[in-house]
Amino acid sequence: MAEVKEQTHLQVIDKVLHEIAEDAQQRRSDNSNSRPYHAMNLIKQYKLGALQLPVAQGGKGYDIRQLFQFIVQLAEADSDVAHILRAHYGYVGQLLRENMDGQHNGLLARIAAGMIIGNAMTEISSHQVGGLVFNTKLTADEQDYRLNGVKYFSTGTLYADLVVVTASDVEEKPVAVIIPTNRSGITIEDDWDGIGQQLTGSGTTKFHDVIVSKNEVLKKLEGKTPFNAFPQLYLQAIVVGILKNIVNDSVALIQSRKRTFSFASAELPKQDPQLLQIIGELSSVSFAAQSMLLAAADTLNQANEAVQNGTIPYELSHQASLVTAQTKVIIDELALRAATKLFDVGGASATRKSAFLDRHWRNIRTLVSHNPAVYKARVIGDYEVNNKQLPIKEVYF
Structure with missing residues (x-):
């Protein structure tokens, strides 16, 4: 019976993600700046803001790894929608950690009913x-x-x-x-x-x-260890979802093109070994980025599961911040390069505004500008050389 329920849940996820992706595509095709209200209504209707809540409280009991796997899928469907929910999932996680004596049960019940936090x-x-x-x-x-x-x-x-x-x-x-x-x-x-x-x-x-x-x-809990790795790694999950879209769009480009370049290695683009190499590189970047993301998510899970009285052990929170910073330094560079390399597959026709392929670079550039990687690399180096711990600062209450 439990297996049937889980399959039903996954079917619901697939249905919602498909509809969100279609809505995003339609709005782009209409050259519209209309907001993703339909997508957010679906999130609320199907209670997807409650994924982290225990089953007994109306959720699905997602851990951080499972949540980030979902965020990657959501970002692939519509990166705006995934970003919209960043604060929500962060606050829900915090409320669950700090729910001693059930003081947040009323608020968690509202989340279970579909409410979203900004x-x-x-x-x-x-x-x-x-x-x-x-x-x-x-x-x-x-x-x-x-x-x-x-x-x-x-x-x-x-x-x-x-x-x-x-x-x-x-x-x-x-x-x-x-x-x-x-x-x-x-x-x-x-x-x-x-x-x-x-x-x-x-x-x-x-x-x-x-x-x-x-x-x-x-109420602010005195003496708790700040846990700022979650909101930072969350942005990387969105970037990984965009990378999946870059691979999809590059494949669609090369499959649909009939014209090629004068110096091309084959008559058809889809048979050109150099273009196929680019596709292979983009696919590999996507795989590597997701692998790093999930490895970092496992570290966050360890910290989150060790919470006692609302407090995460400092050592585990620091390790999560370190791994998150390392993940960002690498993914930022690979993702921006991939968003540019996409155009090598499509040529000048891929730069048309109507193709909207520039959105990937613009979205990645905006996301990775949060806490620039140059600062992350510096503190990682200081930790490696001088054993100076990373700054862990309050993010959520």
Whole structure:
């Protein structure tokens, strides 16, 4: 019976991913900038935001490796949709780790019902990403609080039902609140103008005298070990999904082309050994990147499964950060090169705007610009030579 249920779940996953991919293709074909609302409605309808929850709580009990395998598939279907859910899956994982005495059961039940969480964490005025001093303020208001401030790069919040907001409380200590996105005083602006990942809703979110009840303030656990490897490796999972798309598109290009170049090695492109070599290289890059991703995910799993009282052992969190950084350094370079090499298969006709093949490079370039690899390589080298540990900084609450 359990095997039948699992097969049904996998069939649902395949169905949803196929429909999301078709929707993305249709919007591109229509040369439309319409947002992936249909895809997000499918995610909510089929409760795919609850994959990490235990079966007893309405989920599928996915570990980090299984979740990242799904994210790769989702990114292959639509990289924007995979990116939209980054904060959601990160927060869900944190809530599960910190759910001592069932204090988050009510919130997890809402996630099990299909609700999606967005984020409002970044402030332009912050001196450092991950800093814990916020201009967004939570002030006392009789029995409740008032929230005021502006957040940027609020990826996913445009499509979310709930949003986690970082702020400074009445004592100027960092806290986080989780509130409905449709509450009075919240303005979500779709003003992200990046060259890639353009439909992720990574815009500005404003809070003006938003009422926040005391039970909507998430308590910060003192002394817990930050676990910032997850959100960083998540971006690599999206890149791996895009690499799979690059392979698919390169194969489709070479199979459909009839014309070839004057110096070509064969009359038909699909028989040209040099073009076939490029396809082989792209396929190999895709395989290598996914293998690295899953190896790193296993390390994150070990850290996540060792949690006690909401705290991950420092050594395991550090190892996860190290492996994640190493994975990023390699995947970033290989992926950008692959996105460019794709055009060697298709020639000038592949550069047509209507082909949308430039989206792969733009999306990868945007994704890997988060925490540039140059910083990762430096701290890895410092660790290898001087045994200096990597910086592990707070990301989620």
